[in-house]
Amino acid sequence: MPQLKDAVAELEAALGRLEASVDSLSDSHSPQRLVRAEAEALRRDRAQLAMDLDASRAREKELEALADEASRALGVAIAEVKAAMQAQPQKH
Numbered sequence: 001m002p003q004l005k006d007a008v009a010e011l012e013a014a015l016g017r018l019e020a021s022v023d024s025l026s027d028s029h030s031p032q033r034l035v036r037a038e039a040e041a042l043r044r045d046r047a048q049l050a051m052d053l054d055a056s057r058a059r060e061k062e063l064e065a066l067a068d069e070a071s072r073a074l075g076v077a078i079a080e081v082k083a084a085m086q087a088q089p090q091k092h
Helices: 002-025 032-087
Strands: none
Touching: 002 032
16 A cells, blocks of 8 residues: 555656646747657556556455454353353362
8 A cells, every 4th residue: 555655756757847847948949849748648548557556445444344244243152151161160
């Protein structure tokens, strides 16, 4: 998760730098179409990364809920085994 978060942050920073470059190139003779196309590609990549991050976070929450449920079930089972063992007469 941290890697995906870092990648999104890096992409946002790169997009900001690219947009600043586009603004500064508006007075130059560079092909603005190419720069704008690259900026749009970065925006699409960022959107995809954001969706992937959201999906990963949702999956993480699902897994945490399943782990909590399993932990509770295990706790109940342990308590039942202990109770059953205590209810039986001890043999010496």
